[in-house]
Amino acid sequence: MRVELLTVGDELLIGDIVNGNAAWMGEELTRAGVQVVRSTVVGDTLEAIGEAVAAALDRADGLIVTGGLGPTYDDLTRDALALLAGVKLIRDPETEAAIRERSTRYGVRLRASALRMADLPEGSVKLPNPAGTAPGIRMELAGKPVYALPGVPFEMRAIMTETVLPELRGPSAPAVLTLRTAGVWETVLAGRLAPVERMDGVALAYLPDPARVDVRITAESAETLRRAVDKARGLLGQAVYAEGRVTTLGAAVLDLLRERDETVAVAESLTGGLLGAELTTPAGSSAVFRGGVTAYATPLKAALLGVPEDLLAERGAVDPDVAIAMAEGARERLGATRGLAVTGVAGPDPQDGKPVGTVHIGVCGPEGSRSFTPTLTLPSDGSRARSLVREMTVVHALDLLRHEVLRVAMIREWEQDQEDLEGLS
The missing domain is CATH 3.40.980.10 (MoaB/Mog-like domain)
Structure with a gap:
């Protein structure tokens, strides 16, 4: 019809x-x-x-x-x-x-x-x-x-x-499933998924959001859809954070942490609470999310999170080491397994000589700490830059935490495999 x-x-x-x-x-x-x-x-x-x-x-x-x-x-x-x-x-x-x-x-x-x-x-x-x-x-x-x-x-x-x-409803409704990805541009996804595009009876649609792209796969039958989805997941790897209709990136991260009996605390500057909001929207988040500190003003990063004052004085608030110190402060003060922090320039004006769109993300856990500086694609219309920078920062931060948890999990699985092999020898 x-x-x-x-x-x-x-x-x-x-x-x-x-x-x-x-x-x-x-x-x-x-x-x-x-x-x-x-x-x-x-x-x-x-x-x-x-x-x-x-x-x-x-x-x-x-x-x-x-x-x-x-x-x-x-x-x-x-x-x-x-x-x-x-x-x-x-x-x-x-x-x-x-x-x-x-x-x-x-x-x-x-x-x-x-x-x-x-x-x-x-x-x-x-x-x-x-x-x-x-x-x-x-x-x-x-x-x-x-x-x-x-x-x-x-x-x-x-x-x-x-x-x-x-x-x-038609008698032969197509089979449809959406793969949700983060941190990979639409053009890159399309290149990786070219073999899926060439499958008979399969059509792909790309639905981009700031720093996220949903890939909708439509197939002529459930069997064809499953083959296409399996092939796509193999080509995209960890870029896929969920499949289905409603799962958010925040919910996917919470599920990962819950499976491992871990918790997270956040420290935010430019996002002003958006990161914590994303992690508290799903039901049951209180079992995983310990809390957050919105240290918007630079002096509060030292007072509330323990960021060294000399580091702030030397480099300013927008710095990768400051992001790490914020994450470590949130983890320690809020008693979480992992800490996640964001600092940067949302705009509309530069800060400390750093251009709009400069963002640093810090993540820490039992295995150590590191920072990440994502490349943000800003709109030509400067009036939209501020909200877009904030939205993309939240996505990149959650995706970094997701990859960190998966990386540690894979190492632990490998170590367990080695122990099992040793037990058989």
Whole structure:
């Protein structure tokens, strides 16, 4: 089935909100064996919505619309659909009762406009919304199915998951799996994965983020997918930190440490707490993450983390040895197995003669300490550099810690193998 996506909202056109709904729906529909052939964004006018719906139905087998089902005067999707179908809007008593009950329960004065969410085009089918108030709508226009869903992301996803995807799912949905990588550029990954690209029945897509790239592998069957994934993992090695849909780099690092009964503490400067946030987002992180010190001001690196004052005076805060001292201070003061620290220049101005994008990462553990100075790819638009430097620093720091843990683990496995061999001789 070939479907189009239509997203309604002035806020999307002017850039106030990124169109994450279309991205999520595109991925889920592809997994379900539905081909997405076009995605369009229009503003909150009857004319724009109506023209876009009619044009989409001329080209595709079906249409999914998101947005414009709320209670305000500019929520016009239901009106546009009724106008195209030549029918009137009918108020659904069950939805109206739910809106009134919700208003009473929360002690909120009911506005007449809120009841618009109970209006449905005559002849349409109400789609239950388990996550909100406004129901979705299914109807036929030009003999083709049209689904209208709320623009609130978690409401849209709930209706898509429970109703729309099961109805549209194709008989031969492709097999899909995503490999998540860190610290390797997209062009390098593409070069390494050329043999996988040449496999019959396999397609790759590269989804880059700051310092990370997801590689989505699509295959014609589960068996072909498994062969492609195994080949890709062999070619990429430790660049792959996870496979699947939701695992973050922080979660992967926590899992590694948990498996080895180790803990970690962090010391942050330029990232201002982002590193600790990444490590505390996954559930169960308290078993592994000891804590963090955000020593943003240079004197606090000495006062809180024990970085030698003469080192700071001689070299400044942005220095590889300072990063190591910060990591060692965090590990010692917070009683962790491993310490991880970041210091650098996020911008917009240079610091101590160091250009924006200069970053040093320190890591320490039972086997010793070392630093790493990643090469960051900065945007030509300097206004975006600061946030990008911070995001990339977090990824590089977590990836360095992951490699350190894996390196030690491999050495220990080798030593165990040697002991086993000696026992057999």
